[in-house]
Amino acid sequence: MAELPIIDVSALRSELEEGNPDLQKLCNQVKEAVQQWGAFRVVNHGVEQELLNAVDSVSRDLFNLPxxxxxxAVNLPLDGYSKGISLSIGEVMCIPAVPPSDSLQQYAHKFWPEGNSEFWEHKDLGVITILYNDQVGGLQMRTKQDEWFSVKPLASSFTVIIADALKMWSNDRCWSVEHRVAYEGKNPRLSIGFFWKFLKEKEVCIPEELIDEHHPRRYRPFLFKDYVNHQVKGDPLDIFL
Structure with a gap:
């Protein structure tokens, strides 16, 4: 049965020089994972369990509101609250990426007019997703062999997922994995995604070192905002080829 690679990233928390065998081993593991799976799970990442517990708790408080x-906070399609949309099961709350400022406090004020000092989540639509899942399960991914498999819950881990824009930027060196949620249980399921993205106004161009006779250029340069707009509208992506 297929199972995502589990990568110990504790080496990143030490001062390692380039060429160090521990660092090289980690790089090779990540390279293989993004090429073959399009995703991997990380352990020993240094995020304290107390923080994970706090984020889990305040997120559940949010969804338990009337x-x-x-x-x-309804403000589709890319941020705010939504329920029963085609991209997910259940409820979704996307918080725009804003610095710790009055902007985030005003956003939280929509839910807690009296204030809530523990509410501090932000999310981006991006090309790399760092995903926190609780122990309920339900996440599934599709392999290159077109087979779906379930990602088993792993306490204190994060799942790193490669998305289409990074696949394009890497000239298809990275694999973009298709994934879904298949859950029919009765217990609430919580999933929190942290997204990294290219700047909307910046041009995304394949680095020259990723283009050779075995890997000809697959995509023309494009603005990330154009790519996002096409994805949201469901328009064909032929203009980027």
């Missing part, structure tokens, strides 16, 4: 309160 529907009329959560609907104050």
């Amino acid at each position: 529907p009329q309160v959560k609907e104050r």
